[in-house]
Amino acid sequence: MTQTLPSAAVLGARAFAALAGLNRFSDEPGKLTRLYLSPAHRQAAEWVKGAMEVAGLTAFIDAAGSVQGRREGAVPGAAAVMIGSHIDTVKDGGRFDGNLGVVAGILAVQALRDAGVALPFPVEVVAFGDEENVRFPTHLSTSEALAGHYDPAWLNAKDEDGETLSQALRAFGGDPDGIPALARAPGSLRAYLELHIEQGPVLEAQNEAVGIVTAINAQSRARLRVTGEAGHAGTVPMALRKDALSAAAEMVLALEAIAAAHDNAVGTVGVLRPEPGATNVVPGAAEFTVDFRAPLDETLAAMETEIRNRFAAIASRRGVGLEIVPYARAAAVPMDPALQDALAAGIARSGSNLSARRLPSGAGHDAMAMAAIAPAAMLFVRNEKGISHSPLEKMTEADAGLAIRVLIETLLELAAQLR
Ligand code: HGY
Ligand code: MN
Ligand code: MN
Numbered sequence: 001m002t003q004t005l006p007s008a009a010v011l012g013a014r015a016f017a018a019l020a021g022l023n024r025f026s027d028e029p030g031k032l033t034r035l036y037l038s039p040a041h042r043q044a045a046e047w048v049k050g051a052m053e054v055a056g057l058t059a060f061i062d063a064a065g066s067v068q069g070r071r072e073g074a075v076p077g078a079a080a081v082m083i084g085s086h087i088d089t090v091k092d093g094g095r096f097d098g099n100l101g102v103v104a105g106i107l108a109v110q111a112l113r114d115a116g117v118a119l120p121f122p123v124e125v126v127a128f129g130d131e132e133n134v135r136f137p138t139h140l141s142t143s144e145a146l147a148g149h150y151d152p153a154w155l156n157a158k159d160e161d162g163e164t165l166s167q168a169l170r171a172f173g174g175d176p177d178g179i180p181a182l183a184r185a186p187g188s189l190r191a192y193l194e195l196h197i198e199q200g201p202v203l204e205a206q207n208e209a210v211g212i213v214t215a216i217n218a219q220s221r222a223r224l225r226v227t228g229e230a231g232h233a234g235t236v237p238m239a240l241r242k243d244a245l246s247a248a249a250e251m252v253l254a255l256e257a258i259a260a261a262h263d264n265a266v267g268t269v270g271v272l273r274p275e276p277g278a279t280n281v282v283p284g285a286a287e288f289t290v291d292f293r294a295p296l297d298e299t300l301a302a303m304e305t306e307i308r309n310r311f312a313a314i315a316s317r318r319g320v321g322l323e324i325v326p327y328a329r330a331a332a333v334p335m336d337p338a339l340q341d342a343l344a345a346g347i348a349r350s351g352s353n354l355s356a357r358r359l360p361s362g363a364g365h366d367a368m369a370m371a372a373i374a375p376a377a378m379l380f381v382r383n384e385k386g387i388s389h390s391p392l393e394k395m396t397e398a399d400a401g402l403a404i405r406v407l408i409e410t411l412l413e414l415a416a417q418l419r
Contacts, residue, residue: 004115005111005112005115005405005408006111006114007401007405008350008352008398008401008402008404008405009397009398009401010401011107011111011400011401011404011405011408012396012397012398012399012400012401012402012404013397013401014107015100015103015104015107015397015400015401015404016397016400018051018103018106018107019095019096019099019100019103021047021051022044022047022048022051022087022099022102022103023095023099025040025041025043025044025047026040027039027040028091028092031091031092031391032089032092032093032094032095032391033089033090033091033092033093034087034088034089034093035088035089035091035132035134035135036065036088036129036130036132036133036134036135036136036141036142036168037065037129037130037135037165037168037169037171037172037174038135041065041087041088041129041172042172042173044087044127045061045065045066045067045087045127045129046061048067048087048102048106048127049061049067049069051103051106052067052069052106052125053069054110055069055106055107055109055110055113056071056109056110056113057069057070057071057106057109057123057124057125058070058071061173061174062145062174062178062182063145063174063175063176063177063178063179063181063182064129064130064141064142064145064150064169064174064179064182065129065130065142065169065172065174066126066127066128066129066142066143066145066146067087067126067127067129068124068125068126069105069106069109069124069125069126070122070123070124070125071109071113071122071123071124072122073118073119073120073121073122073123074118074119074120075120075121075418078120078121078122078190079121079187079188079189079190080121080122080123080124080188080189080190081119081121081122081123081124081189081190081191081192081193081411081414082123082124082125082126082189082191082192082193082370082374083101083104083105083108083109083123083124083125083126083192083193083194083195083407084101084102084105084124084125084126084127084128084143084192084193084194084366084367084370085098085099085100085101085102085104085105085127085128085131085194085195085196085365085366086098086099086101086102086127086128086129086130086131086132086142086366087099087102087127087128087129088128088129088130088131088132088134089132090132090134090389091134092390092391093132093389093390093391093393094197094387094388094389094390094391094392094393094394095393096197096383096388096393096395097196097197097199097388097389097393098128098131098132098196100195100196100197100381100395100400101194101195101196102125102126102127104195104400104403104404104407105123105125105126105195105407106125107404108123108404108407108408108411109123109125111404111408112408112411117412119411119412119415120415120418120419121190121414121415121418123411124189126143126146128140128142128143128366129142130142131143131364131365131366133221133328135159135168136154136157136158136159136165136168137157137221137223137325137327137328138151138154138157138165138327138328139221139327139328139329139330140330140364140366140368140369141154141165142366143366143368143369143370144369145179145182145183146182146183146184146369146370146373147183147184147369147370147372147373148183148184148372148373149369149372150179150180150182150183155169155176157327184373184374186373189370189373189374190374190375190414191336191339191342191374191375191376191377191414192367192370192371192374192375192376192377193339193343193376193377193378193379193407193410194365194366194367194370194376194377194378194379195378195379195381195403195404195407196363196365196378196379196380196381197380197381197382197383197388197393197395198211198359198361198380198381198382198383198386199362199363199383199386199388199389200362200363200386201385201386202359202386203357203359203380203381203382204382204383204384204385204386206357208354208355208357208382209352209354209381209382209398209399209402209403210347210354210357210379210380210381210382210399210402210403210406211356211357211358211359211379211380211382212335212340212343212344212347212356212357212358212359212377212378212379212380213335213340213358213359213360213361213367213377213378213379213380214334214335214340214358214359214360215295215332215333215334215335215360215361216332216333216335216360216361216363216364216365216367216368216378217264217293217294217295217332217360217361217362217363217364218293218294218295218296218297218299218300218330218331218332219291219292219293219300219328219329219330219364220290220291220292220293220300220304220326220328220329220330221289221290221291221292221326221327221328221329222289222290222324222325222326222327223287223288223289223324223325223327224248224251224287224288224289224290224311224322224323224324224325225285225286225287225321225322225323225325226244226245226247226248226251226285226286226287226288226315226320226321226322227244227284227285227320227321227322227323228241228242228243228244228247228282228283228284228285228286228318228319228320228321229241229242229282229284230275230276230281230282230283230284230285231281231282231284232280232281232282233279233280233281233282234280236282241282242318242319242320243282243283243318243320244274244275244283244284244285244286244320245274245283245286246283246318247286247314247315247318247320248272248274248286248288250314250318251288251310251311251314252269252272252288254307254310254311254314255267255268255269255290255292255307258292258303258306258307258310259292259303262294262299262302262303263295263299264294264295264362265292265293265294265295265299265300265303266292266293266294266362267290267291267292267293267303268290268291268292269288269289269290269291270289270291271287271288271289272286272287272288273286273287273288274286275287290307292304292307293362293364294332295332295360296332297331297332300332308324311324330364330368333367333368333371333376334371335367335371335376335377335378336371336375336376336377338375339375339376339377340358340377342377342410342413342414342417343356343377343379343406343410344356345409345410345413346379346406346407346408346409346410346411346412346413347406347409349409349412349413350402350405350406350409352402352405352406354402354406359380361378361380363388365378379403379406379407379410381395381399381400381402381403382395382396382399383395383399
């Protein structure tokens with residue numbers, strides 16, 4: 001007998017209680033910093049595994065450090081519907097980015113189990129571990145592992161302390177040699193769904209609680225090193241300097257101008273480290289990162305050419321060296337139209353007076369990787385002022401509950417399509 005499904009209010013309360021538990025695990029007291037393969041990531045992964053098991057999923061922590069859970073369906077051998085997101089965070093990040101989507105998947109499975117609903121397909125929930133790519137110069141490595149596109153070179157990538165990903169993975173309890181076997185067989189997934197805060201202002205401005213993602217913007221990242229000449233801050237005449245930090249600063253402003261010149265494009269320098277970093281020493285070197293994005297691949301390519309040309313001209317005029325090491329490049333990824341429509345049907349079935357507004361994603365997500373092996377779609381949830389990658393990241397319990405109810409109804413819609 002099918003009991004009733006929990007209300008959005010109950011689902012929201014459960015989500016916030018679960019997030020309070022999950023977000024106890026941080027590498028920085030007083031902040032939420034949970035980098036890939038850190039001690040806090042291990043604790044969070046174990047917490048998620050336990051939460052999955054309580055919800056009726058069979059769960060394990062995989063070779064790459066993600067947590068995979070699965071609940072079998074009524075039809076043997078049917079392709080699974082996967083619900084995923086990530087539990088790694090940026091430094092001093094928000095409580096909801098990634099974490100909400102994992103908790104939502106667990107709560108959706110739990111609600112259907114408790115209501116006695118047997119879906120005709122297995123449902124999997126995955127908590128990916130390396131979506132932010134903050135610790136190592138990788139790109140969505142743990143979801144790319146499932147997609148079968150893991151770059152073995154990532155294993156030798158080093159963090160700022162010089163530890164390789166491979167060393168950190170073994171210390172975490174993972175298994176670098178076991179990563180290739182994580183690749184999913186083509187056709188083994190019927191759909192990939194991800195619920196995620198919007199991390200932008202559109203839904204709030206439109207007074208919408210949820211939205212359906214149409215596409216995820218193209219993005220590119222690189223590490224750069226400018227090499228000049230260190231010198232005495234008091235004696236080297238300005239005209240004779242090869243100040244690496246001043247050159248890097250000019251490049252930072254050049255990136256800003258290039259991004260501003262292209263519609264809906266963005267460009268960011270989030271890390272800038274002068275060397276040796278002493279008040280009275282002209283910086284002999286400077287390392288920094290660039291992150292730039294655009295809705296269209298061709299726009300990103302044009303930006304990349306402009307960046308290289310402008311940076312080279314600055315380096316030449318200032319007589320400094322410049323090394324650019326790209327480490328992440330992702331083409332724009334359209335979301336599956338039929339799965340977008342299933343989310344719209346899930347919104348309609350949820351009985352709420354929500355509209356199925358559609359919008360692009362400026363932020364990257366694991367859905368970019370998973371779209372290579374399954375139809376992928378994302379449900380965005382409003383978050384206050386769109387603030388994210390910040391401890392000020394906020395959302396309401398009510399919106400979280402509405403979104404999880406939509407996710408449940410979308411699973412029921414997919415099941416109805418099979419009848
Ligand atoms: O940077 C991003 O777009 C994502 O939040 N990792
Ligand atoms: Mn995220
Ligand atoms: Mn993020």
